[in-house]
Amino acid sequence: KWTTTSIVDETVAAVRERIGNARAICGLSGGVDSAVAGALVNKAVGDQLTCVFVDHGLLRSGERTQVERDFVAATGARLVVIDAVEQFTEALAGVTDPEEKRKIIGREFIRTFERAARDLQQEAGQAGEQVEYLVQGTLYPDVVESGGGSGTANIKSHHNVGGLPEDLQFDLVEPLRSLFKDEVRRVGLEMGLPETIVHRQPFPGPGLAIRIIGEVTPRRLETLRAADAIAREELTASGVDRDIWQCPVVLLADVQSVGVQGDGRTYGHPVVLRPVSSEDAMTADWTRLPYEALERISTRITNEVADVNRVTLDVTSKPPGTIEWE
Numbered sequence: 001k002w003t004t005t006s007i008v009d010e011t012v013a014a015v016r017e018r019i020g021n022a023r024a025i026c027g028l029s030g031g032v033d034s035a036v037a038g039a040l041v042n043k044a045v046g047d048q049l050t051c052v053f054v055d056h057g058l059l060r061s062g063e064r065t066q067v068e069r070d071f072v073a074a075t076g077a078r079l080v081v082i083d084a085v086e087q088f089t090e091a092l093a094g095v096t097d098p099e100e101k102r103k104i105i106g107r108e109f110i111r112t113f114e115r116a117a118r119d120l121q122q123e124a125g126q127a128g129e130q131v132e133y134l135v136q137g138t139l140y141p142d143v144v145e146s147g148g149g150s151g152t153a154n155i156k157s158h159h160n161v162g163g164l165p166e167d168l169q170f171d172l173v174e175p176l177r178s179l180f181k182d183e184v185r186r187v188g189l190e191m192g193l194p195e196t197i198v199h200r201q202p203f204p205g206p207g208l209a210i211r212i213i214g215e216v217t218p219r220r221l222e223t224l225r226a227a228d229a230i231a232r233e234e235l236t237a238s239g240v241d242r243d244i245w246q247c248p249v250v251l252l253a254d255v256q257s258v259g260v261q262g263d264g265r266t267y268g269h270p271v272v273l274r275p276v277s278s279e280d281a282m283t284a285d286w287t288r289l290p291y292e293a294l295e296r297i298s299t300r301i302t303n304e305v306a307d308v309n310r311v312t313l314d315v316t317s318k319p320p321g322t323i324e325w326e
């Protein structure tokens with residue numbers, strides 16, 4: 001019988017057999033797929049697995065804690081967190097072009113991950129072992145879309161954490177290869193992962209960097225992070241967060257408009273709310289959010305986030321608009 005419990009048991013057994021006594025490494029993105037893949041492999045081989053989380057400073061509020069504290073508490077997995085905030089900030093300085101941002105982030109991510117993998121390799125080598133396996137959270141739809149190939153072929157390369165380099169020369173372990181997203185979520189809950197991870201909205205690998213239209217600076221990141229946290233809080237509070245696919249909050253950092261707050265004139269930035277409904281992100285419709293939720297989000301953001309004096313709503317479907325602005 002194909003129950004969630006049997007999926008877990010069978011996957012764990014298969015992974016245990018595959019990895020044997022070798023060591024494995026798993027890059028966590030903060031998202032549900034890599035978390036569930038990591039949790040399954042950890043259940044199978046325990047400390048033979050090391051999870052790696054790169055904090056590039058482009059994360060949403062609370063995401064690092066979710067991995068550092070909640071993922072570890074739920075799984076007991078061995079975790080290495082790499083603080084790469086400065087490295088990414090420097091690499092992105094002065095860059096405004098969306099594709100350029102993506103390329104830089106992808107490159108720095110791979111560099112960071114490779115460094116972590118080498119360190120781990122060295123540490124393992126001293127113990128007379130080898131890190132042989134790389135865990136990836138590839139889902140069944142990804143396998144189908146890439147022609148059912150080895151799992152390294154990947155059309156939606158941008159959907160994987162940094163599209164890890166092949167010359168790292170690990171064999172891939174993909175415990176979610178036969179599962180759909182909803183099954184992954186059920187497995188995650190069964191394994192005791194918290195709802196905040198299991199039901200997290202999709203969040204792009206390049207993070208908040210592609211939601212700041214203009215140069216990415218620490219101050220702008222702080223502004224967007226605060227606005228995004230408020231939007232998420234209010235969407236959760238009004239009970240609509242499960243109805244939407246995701247709701248990017250975009251900071252128009254190069255646009256300023258006049259406002260009046262308190263007794264004074266302001267000259268601040270607008271944010272855009274981009275709530276979308278979708279089945280697979282290939283197409284999407286803008287979500288008709290309740291006015292009460294919009295009102296609360298707008299009031300709170302303009303009251304609580306210093307540099308923002310206007311909240312706007314994106315009512316474009318995909319196509320013609322993509323979900324993200326960059």
Ligand code: XMP
Nearest residue numbers: 158159160202203204205206281322323324
């Ligand atoms: P677009 O903007 O292309 O987004 O309509 C479709 C879905 O993909 C997500 N997205 C990404 N995810 N790395 C990712 O892991 C990326 O570079 C990336 N770009 C977009 C986006 O959030 C949406 O869910």
